Amino acid sequence: MKEANTMAGSKMTSKTTDEMRAARKRGESKTDFAKVRAKTPYVWDGKDKDDQPLTREEMRAGIETYRKQRGRPAGSDKESTTIRFDRDVLAAFRAAGPGWQTRMNAALRDWLKTHSSA
Numbered sequence: 001m002k003e004a005n006t007m008a009g010s011k012m013t014s015k016t017t018d019e020m021r022a023a024r025k026r027g028e029s030k031t032d033f034a035k036v037r038a039k040t041p042y043v044w045d046g047k048d049k050d051d052q053p054l055t056r057e058e059m060r061a062g063i064e065t066y067r068k069q070r071g072r073p074a075g076s077d078k079e080s081t082t083i084r085f086d087r088d089v090l091a092a093f094r095a096a097g098p099g100w101q102t103r104m105n106a107a108l109r110d111w112l113k114t115h116s117s118a
Contacts, residue, residue, distance in 0.1 A: 023029055044052050054062070093100040
């Protein structure tokens, strides 16, 4: 089943497995499978500890840690809402890069300090 990509501005397209296989048969695949298959697998030389592959137990522990860390942090006091802003305001915050929502929240909090009715 194919899902439509709803993310605005995204250049990703969704294809079913059958569509991808058909594209590969037609020679439209962007992966050079021969090159991938020809590569020798990684073998640790025993010299640098930082290059040592993880053991199966270490991999499992890492995966479990990741699973526990997913999602919103416990105790978060955030609430999801829908709000409309002018395009230029959003563009200005987004232009500064990742974390724009946090910066926007800080700007609103700063405004509240000077415009509090209490």
